[in-house]
Amino acid sequence: MGVLPLQRLSPERFDTAPILKRLNLASRHLAELKGVAASIPNQDILISTLTLQEARDSSAIENIVTTQDDLYRQEDPADAAGTAVKEVLRYRQALRAGYAQVRASGLLTLNTILGVQEQLECNRAGFRRLPGTALRDGAGRVVYEPPQDPNEVVRLMGELERFIHDEPADAIDPLVRMALIHHQFESIHPFYDGNGRTGRIVNVLYLVKEGLLDIPVLYLSRHIVRTKPDYYRLLQAVRDEDAWEEWVIYMLDAVANTAAETVETIHAIRGLLHATKQRIRAGYKFYSQDLINNLFNHPYTRVEFVQRELGVSRVTATRYLDLLASDGLLEKRRVGRHNYYVNRPLFELLSSGEARAGA
Numbered sequence: 323m324g325v326l327p328l329q330r331l332s333p334e335r336f337d338t339a340p341i342l343k344r345l346n347l348a349s350r351h352l353a354e355l356k357g358v359a360a361s362i363p364n365q366d367i368l369i370s371t372l373t374l375q376e377a378r379d380s381s382a383i384e385n386i387v388t389t390q391d392d393l394y395r396q397e398d399p400a401d402a403a404g405t406a407v408k409e410v411l412r413y414r415q416a417l418r419a420g421y422a423q424v425r426a427s428g429l430l431t432l433n434t435i436l437g438v439q440e441q442l443e444c445n446r447a448g449f450r451r452l453p454g455t456a457l458r459d460g461a462g463r464v465v466y467e468p469p470q471d472p473n474e475v476v477r478l479m480g481e482l483e484r485f486i487h488d489e490p491a492d493a494i495d496p497l498v499r500m501a502l503i504h505h506q507f508e509s510i511h512p513f514y515d516g517n518g519r520t521g522r523i524v525n526v527l528y529l530v531k532e533g534l535l536d537i538p539v540l541y542l543s544r545h546i547v548r549t550k551p552d553y554y555r556l557l558q559a560v561r562d563e564d565a566w567e568e569w570v571i572y573m574l575d576a577v578a579n580t581a582a583e584t585v586e587t588i589h590a591i592r593g594l595l596h597a598t599k600q601r602i603r604a605g606y607k608f609y610s611q612d613l614i615n616n617l618f619n620h621p622y623t624r625v626e627f628v629q630r631e632l633g634v635s636r637v638t639a640t641r642y643l644d645l646l647a648s649d650g651l652l653e654k655r656r657v658g659r660h661n662y663y664v665n666r667p668l669f670e671l672l673s674s675g676e677a678r679a680g681a
Contacts, residue, residue, distance in 0.1 A: 325469060325478055325509045328485045328502050331566070333494045338567055341498070344574035348497055351581035356535055358588045362595070364611075368539050368588065369418065370619045371672060376541030377413035380522045383546055383553075386410065390673045394622040395662060409442075416441035417523050421530060421538045430524070430531045432483050438523050442516040449475050449512045457511070465558060468511035478510045486528065496532040500525055501573035505560055522546070539584060545576035590671050591618070598665075601651065608642050617652070621669045622662045 362368055374393055381388070388406045396407055420438045424430055440446055453470040469475050486503060494502070507521045526538040546553045549572075556572050559565040595618060603609045616623055616631045628639035643663045647654040652663040 325506065326560070326564075327481075328506055329481070329488075331494070331502065335566065336494060336498050336570060341567060341570055341574070344571050344578065345495060345497060348574040348577040348581070349495075351578045351585070352497070352529070352534055352540070355540060355581040355585050355588075358585050359535075359537055359539055362588065362592060364615050364618075365537050367591070367595075367615065367618045369421075369537055371591070371621065371668075372539040372541060372584065372587070373414050373417050374410075375672060376522075376526070376538075376543055377410045377417065379541060379543035379547045380519050381406070381410045381413055383522075383543060383550060384518055390669070391622075394620070394669065395657060395660075412442055412444070413519055413523075416520075417526070417538055420523055420527050424527050424530050428531065430483075430486050430527050432479055434527070435479075435520065435524060438527075439513050439516050439520045442519055443513075447514055449479065450514055455511060455514070466509075466561060468509060475510060475512050478506075479512050482506050482510065486531075496529075496534060497574060497577060498570055500528050500577075501570045502566075503528060504573065505557060505569060508557060509561065539588075540577070540580055541584065542573075542576045542580050544583070545580050587671070591668070594618075594667050594671065598651070598667075602646070605649070606642075606645065613642065617665050618668060621665045621672065623652075623665070624660060624662060 359365065359368055378388060378390075378393060386406050386409050388404075388410050392404065392407050393410060396411055416438045419441055420434055423434045423437070436448060449472065451472040455468055455470070456464045457466040457468070459465050469478060482503065485499075485506070493499070504521055504525055507524060508517065511517050513520065522543055525542055526535070526540055529535045529540060530538055552572060556565070556569045560569050595614065598617065599609075599614050602614065610632065612632050613628070616628055619631075620627050623643070625636060625639045625643060628634065628643060629636055632639065632642075634642075643652065644654070646652045647663055653666045655662045655664055
């Protein structure tokens with residue numbers, strides 16, 4: 323069936339009992355996530371840590387596999403060691419850049435989507451202009467051929483942009499619309515590379531645009547990693563069988579499950595923040611909120627990061643970190659040419675989500 327005209331889908335089509343039940347649950351969990359995320363005074367902590375988890379899981383769907391240690395030891399994709407680490411860090415960079423644009427404009431435009439893909443792939447190839455793109459299964463068989471005409475790709479992406487911003491009186495609920503937008507984007511498959519990861523970034527940017535999230539901390543990719551065969555099967559079932567209900571239910575379940583898990587993670591981060599703050603405030607004259615922010619923005623921090631973010635000398639930054647390490651608040655670890663100071667409780671908390679994902 324190929325690419326379907328979303329504008330022709332009636333809102334009544336999605337007013338089924340199974341969809342409405344899942345929609346109610348997903349909306350409730352997402353609203354709770356938005357509120358809990360707002361309870362962290364410095365939301366950069368969540369953006370720094372949780373967006374990296376989304377980047378890692380989304381990249382894993384495309385068989386780009388990294389370890390938690392490798393990711394948290396790196397900051398800049400340009401300096402990262404290993405192709406997989408570079409790609410995951412570029413994902414986080416692209417997500418944050420897209421988020422900044424959506425927050426500033428209130429819009430999710432084609433230019434923003436193009437910019438996200440450009441950062442992911444480090445090229446400006448733009449929309450596909452050459453034929454030959456086809457999606458294949460594990461045995462190499464073609465399961466779907468997206469539009470080949472470059473003019474058709476541009477036309478369809480323009481229609482998708484209008485659908486993203488269209489708000490008629492009888493509009494489809496935003497969470498259902500997100501599911502439709504994601505399917506349409508993946509079916510258009512507008513780029514030579516990076517379609518899956520770009521499409522998953524578009525999901526969370528759309529939720530921010532709609533005001534359902536203030537910051538991009540819902541990482542749907544964790545659910546998709548767990549249920550990868552279902553994800554691809556249901557994408558194709560819409561094209562082959564017009565099976566929209568099953569697809570929408572899958573995406574609403576993804577929202578509900580990952581929102582609930584992220585709420586638990588944020589509560590745990592907040593508890594660690596409080597405990598660390600109390601311990602450092604009671605035992606060290608150099609306590610500051612900037613120091614706490616550093617230790618939670620960077621689970622693997624370094625002297626250079628403390629220097630930069632606290633505005634202190636290298637000698638002073640080293641003294642702070644060594645004292646915290648000697649008293650067990652941090653774990654000092656030498657890797658290559660660098661000393662890292664690991665916020666072990668935070669690192670283990672973030673890694674425990676990985677263990678749940680594999681359960």
